[in-house]
Amino acid sequence: MRENIKCNKTFDKKEIRSLIEWFLNNYGGIRTIKLLDKLKALGFKQASIAGISLGIDDLKIPETKKILFKNTEKDLNKIEIKAKNGRINSLNRLDKITETWNRTNELLKDEVIKNLRQTDLLNPVYMMTFSGARGNISQIKQLIGMRGLMSDSQGEIINLPIKSNLKEGLKIPEYFISCYGARKGLVDTAIKTANSGYLTRRLIYAAQSLIVKKNDCKSKYNKLLLSLKKDKKYYKILQEKILGRVIARDIYDKRKNKVIASAGQDICQYTLKRISIYKKIYIRSPLTCKLNTGICQLCYGWNLANGRMVELGESIGILAAQSIGEPGTQLTMRTFHTGGVFAGEVAETIIAPHSGNIKYNSFSKGREIETKYREKAFFTLEEKKLTITDGKTQKSVIYIPCYSIIFSKNNEEVSNRQILAQLCDWQELKGKKKKKELREIKEIKTKISGQVYFDTINKKEENGIIWIINGNILTNKILYKNRIKKNYIIKHIFLETKNENYKQINIINNDSKTQRIQKNYLSHKELKKLKEFNIDNKLKSKIYCVNKVTNRKKEFLTNKKLLTKSLKIRENLPKIGEFVYKNKIIGRRFVNKYPLQVIEIKKDHLKVQKANPTTISKNCQINIKNNSLTKKNKTIFYTHHQKQKTEDIVQGLPKIEELLEAKKTSNFRSISNNPHEKLKKLFTCFEKKYSNEIAVRKSIDRIQKLLVEKIQSVYKTQGVNICDKHMEIIIKQMTSKVIILEAGDSNLINGETIEINKIEKINYKLETKVKYEPIIIGISKISLSNQSFISEASFQETTSVLTKSAIEGKIDWLCGLKENLILGNLIPVGTGYKMQKTL
Structure with a gap:
């Protein structure tokens, strides 16, 4: 007999899910049901015994909050000095404020978790949050950390952070700032949920007729996956992509001289481990299925509900539409719960565990750099060992990974919880991974009136300064x-x-x-x-x-004012007409409080006048002339600025809709590089090298891959995992038709649209082939260009659809679900032997 397996570890929601999945794969569905019943009974029993309740004393604010705020204020003071000296412009200053407070918020969140974990593991707040039973860290952070930066009704950031948490209570200005987010949440929940519901409805109508019809379509086309990396993260992504798919070509091991996996074999966990070491894996995909109506078993693969090959008669179109539409509805609800708190990407940072003296080898591989905020730092190209010593009492050793930016200098005194280094993505640095940026044109205005002065400015570099001499x-x-x-x-x-x-x-x-x-x-x-x-x-x-x-x-x-500065020692004096920055010592006598221009130098005094400097951005458009006069709040130059918006589904849903509807314009403006333009460029490029049929297939394959990636990227930012298979089914419907260019020997008319699978079969028997071009159709248009006029009429534009169908004398063959449902027939779906016979 097999011994009982003992697991001495905490089982949270994630672990329980993994346990159930493992049990289902190894012991089957009937025994899994019994396990679930026992888990349910155990859960209710222990919850009753524990009697967990939540009180105000359970919300423990970490003591390090004050230290983090002190360090943040110190960093922001440095930025203010840089801004007044014209080292950075106003946009960079605002970006730095946002970035600094956002980073502080994340560090405070880590401190909250650390504090609860170290002081009270049986804290009800801690147990509820980290077991996955109730709430999430975003809500706990607001209760006992800080609310942080808020987003307004457009999703843009308000640069004044809410430093208080909900336990401490908000101040009056903080309360009014938080009202933006609360209002946004209410509006989003009301309006955007309806939008999400309508998106689901369109998806259902577009894909409702897709049913598993046959065992194999004998498609010669397939999807290529490249397995280049061997790290754990990439293996997990690969597992999600190919688990439950069917192999299209044999995977052959040249060293052992044998077939590892053969074509037509489905990929299970065991097969995945064996084939993941090979660079090229060809799999079957719904995108390349050759059936005129529906999809075959081998192109679809496993039914993800039970981990077995999909059965004939399965309504996979409806399943795909629900899988894509449902997360949108859920995520619009989530915006209400978070209350408009800004959520954006934060670079991973390393902080000092205590105060002390820092030491590291600054002469190893690496170089000194200057960040976009004019901060001097050291960029390391190898792993570096940092030692922080506080007398004889404390000593800490920190290992900094390569491609990191170290902000602290060697032998420098650092304070408790000070940021020592920031980790960088090496793919971004090498330019392999392009960072998505939402850019807009912003104008930089002058804060004072006066005369403009600037030297020769190189617009391609950020090295020019425009001075405004006060007056x-x-x-x-x-x-x-x-x-x-x-x-x-x-x-x-x-x-x-x-x-x-x-x-x-x-x-x-x-x-x-x-x-x-x-x-x-x-x-x-x-x-x-x-x-x-x-x-x-x-x-x-x-x-x-x-x-x-x-x-x-x-x-x-x-x-207005010409200032006089008295001098005692005449050393290191500036020249007449020269500009002097803030906090610079002149003649060892005084430190100037603001930037100045020197007018006159005498024996015992110096005459100066106030000036205001502004650094120009890269590739900016200067709006003023040198030596001209400018009034207060007048635009000096225009610059491209990266927009920072909160990343929630409210911004994501319009993007998904834009892609699924294949829109050419948005807000009366044409969308640059829209899918239609890209498809046209790809087709003209491939047509020069290949025949018409291959050029169409290759260009469609590229655009299908692009659409899948773009839609997936929106959901992944929200932490939602949707199987590629569901996306592929919808995108197959969008890219399944072509437009006739030359009819050849066929009875078709130029400009007519037809399914790509049908035209390929027609062309096979013709001497003079039909020439055609690929097109993309949005999900609303697919629903209105269906084979069934009954399904079309039940969607929208009922009168025009029925009139057109009557004039054309259309016949409805009742292939899909909707048309049979309307007429009261049995729908042509269902699984098992009888269904197989019917099909």
Whole structure:
């Protein structure tokens, strides 16, 4: 007798699922039912004994929250200094704020889990969440961590994070910010669930007639899968793709000189382990099934419900439509529960376990780099050992993997929970893996008014700085009445006390070589008008400089303040006209609080004026001219900016619909590289090399693969796994027809659409072959171009469908489910021997 197998480990939802799957594969369905009954009884019994309840004291806030916030504020202060110095522009600053708070939120989530795990394993909150029974970590994070960044009604991020959690309670501004997310959740639950339901309905109508009709269609076409990697993650992906499929070509081992797996064999767990080491695996797919109506057993493979070969009469079209539509409905509900909290990708980081001195070999493989936020870091090309020592009490050793960015310098003091390094994806670095970016054109505006100054700027590199020299812009007609003509520059406006009614303005003629001073007087009434432009007639010592006169716009630039900085030691002084950044020591006497431009250097003092720098982005479009005047909030340049949006199904559903409907336009704009354009390009390319039939098949194969990948990528971002098989059935319907270009010897008409399998069979018997081109049809159009006019009429456009069918004298052969259901007949599906005989 076999001994009882003992498993001394925690069985959460995932482990129980694996146990049931293993038991089903090894012991069959009848014994599995008995096991499930026993598990159910055990669960109810233990739940009753435990009597788990939830109280406010069970929500334990980690003490490290304050430390993480302190480190975050320190990082953000550095970014603010960089932004004021013009090292990064406003968009990069906002991105950094978002990235930093999002990373802090993730680190705090890890601290919450760590705190619960280390202090109280029997905490009801911990048990409920991590067993998979109730709730998820996103909700627990909001209860005892921080709510974090919120998204608004459009899904874009509000850059002010909610630092409080729900146990601590929200402050008034935080409450109002969180209202955006709450409202979004309610709206999404109401509206988007209906959209998801309509998508499911269209999918059902598109695929309802797909039934397993025959054992084998004898298709010569197949699907190729490449098995290049041998790591655990890729093996799992490969397992999902090919488990339960049928092998199309023999897999031959050249070394052992024998067949490992033969064509027509289904792939089980045992076969998968043997064939996963080979690079090329050819499998049968519903996409290439040759039957005119329905799909054959071998092209479909296993019925995923029971792990056996699909039986004849199985309604696989309905099954596929439900598998794709159902997660959409579920995920729209989930947005309500999370409450509009921002969820985006965060790079994996390594933090210091305690404060101390950090040491590592900085002369090994790697190089010093500068991030897009102008942060100096070390990029390592090999695994690196980091040692953190805090006197004699604590010592920690951390191993940093290769292709990581280390932010801390060698022999530097680091604080507790400080970010030491960030892990990078090597495929992204090498350009093999392209990061999906949603880009839009953004405008950068100036915060102050003044004169524009910039050197020669290279638009392809991020190295140019545009300076705005602070000043007021005057547009006053009075100055023009007083004989101030073209190219005259007002150097000083000052007061004289001799005459109370008139004030003198000295004007220098800039055109003539010998500069001539022309005196103009303004009356007391005119001075009142000038007061509106910050000209003060009380303070005698105040000096106003006018740098530029623009005749067309009639604009004058006046500087409010010229600052004087006293000097004691004349070392490392800047030159006249040079710009000085914030926090730079001048003459070892003072640290300037903001960026400046030096105007005059004397023995004991330095004259400076305020300036505002902005770094230009790569490939930007500059909107202003050098030395021109600009007003506050005027656009300096336009730049391409990567949009950050919360990744939820509300953004995903329109994308899925766009792909399944094969849309050419969206919001009155044509979609670039839409499937129709891609298919046309592929076909014209293949037509030059191959015959018409092969060119059509190859181009359809490429576009089918692309559509499967794109739809799957949307669901995978939500953590939803849908078998490729279900996608392939819907996409088969979308790509199953072609349009006739030249009729040849057939009775077909140019421009007519026909199934690809039918036309290939017709062409086989003709001397002059029919020429045709592949097309993609959206799921709504498929439902309205069905063989059955009864099914079409029950979907939409009932009057036009019935009228058209009556004029054409159409016959409905009652092949599908819908038409038989409407007439009250038995539907042509069902499994077993009798069904096999009927088919």
